[in-house]
Amino acid sequence: MKNTVETRLAELGITLPDAPAPAANYVPYVRSGDLLFVSGQVSMKDGGFVTGRLGAELSVEQGAAAARLCALSLLAQVRAACEGDLSRLKRVVKLTGFVNSTPDFTDQPKVINGASDTLVEILGEAGRHSRSAVSAGALPFNVAVEIEGIFEVF
Template sequence: MSKIEARLAELGVTLPDAPAPAANYVPFVQVGDLVFVSGQISMQDGNLITGKVGTDLTTEEGAAAAKTCAVSLLAQLKAACGGDLDRLVRVVKLTGFVNSAPDFTQQPQVINGCSDFLVEALGDAGRHSRSAVSAGALPLGVAVEIEAIFQIK
């Protein structure tokens, strides 16, 4: 078990198998020491977390949905690293999309669910640059979708 997976276990998180792509794309691409992970959607225990934040979901519920995206991002990274998460150097960048009500403006607080979890699980290696944007709709009606760039060794 990697040090990162041991830390995740302390936090009560077990990584699932990396989710399969839902369309014509690959789940990740490695270029040099960077791994670009395709957008991961909000899902818990195989069930989609759907709805518009600000109408159907609170900001806090949106943040919890974003945390599930973080877990899927790490699962994809583990697959990209051949099962060895200790190859992670750092999280470089997140781009988070929030299925938002038209007047909702707390996208950063929603994406904090992912960012805060990555820092809690990875320490300084989890600190990253980021964008948090509103979307009028997301695939399958999910509440949140997040893509990431990781640096590995």
């Protein structure tokens, strides 16, 4: 992708956050060949966590908005890994989304759609990916969503 990613972000009025620092003893991403493995990004807004459980405190729409924030953090990590050059992003390969939800909540895929839709909106066909969307009984800091990703870069 040429510099179309930055252009598309500007067209959509989206400013990526700074790549969040790891919260423990791990690195935010690892590159192996052309694959970039990005550690789980949690739902954050305005420097704070987006918290709560789906099926209790949060609606599907609120969860999808939290997942969108995770997608933007994932892209911020990709940008950092590519030394600020998002034109080096070839495609999104896979997302794994974890949704902090009650035992009877079954709309995890609708929540993670917030991230998937965002990546396709920004990257077009290169944003289409394989995916898993699973329930979690709890997530760190009581965040609503955590998403990890695999990206192809050059």
